[in-house]
Amino acid sequence: MPDDKKRPLVTLTAGSTLTIRSADRSEEPLVTTGIFRGYVNLGGDQALSVEMTEGKEKDGAGRIRLIPCSVVLSLEILNHAKPEEEKRIPEAAQVYFG
Numbered sequence: 001m002p003d004d005k006k007r008p009l010v011t012l013t014a015g016s017t018l019t020i021r022s023a024d025r026s027e028e029p030l031v032t033t034g035i036f037r038g039y040v041n042l043g044g045d046q047a048l049s050v051e052m053t054e055g056k057e058k059d060g061a062g063r064i065r066l067i068p069c070s071v072v073l074s075l076e077i078l079n080h081a082k083p084e085e086e087k088r089i090p091e092a093a094q095v096y097f098g
Contacts, residue, residue, distance in 0.1 A: 014038050015081030018050060023071040032065050033078075040066055048072070 012018075016036045024030040034052040041047075047066040054061055 010077070010080075011083065012036060012048075012075075012077070013081045013083045016077055017053070017079040017081075019076040019078060020048065020050065020067055021073045021075075022067050023073060029073050032067060034065070036081075037064065042066055042068060045070060 014037055018032075018034065018036050020032045021029040022032065032050055032052060033054050034050040037049040037051055039046050040049045046069045048069065050065050050067060052060050052063050052065055
């Protein structure tokens with residue numbers, strides 16, 4: 001078994017390309033391929049916001065699909081986007097009022 005300390009932590013970052021299989025009313029899962037745009041609060045539940053890059057519908061590409069996390073069956077990260085570095089204000093520019 002590989003050493004867990006050497007394995008990088010996998011995070012879902014905005015800009016990553018994904019294929020998500022989620023539960024649908026039919027017996028077949030709904031397959032969504034697109035770019036992850038972030039998490040959304042949907043009626044008190046978390047949902048994945050995905051900008052579709054392909055779809056069965058003729059004009060599916062470019063649409064945003066919200067997929068509740070509770071119906072996600074599997075998620076494949078096709079292209080992992082690196083997280084943006086946190087922009088910090090240099091300490092010299094910080095101002096304190098007392």
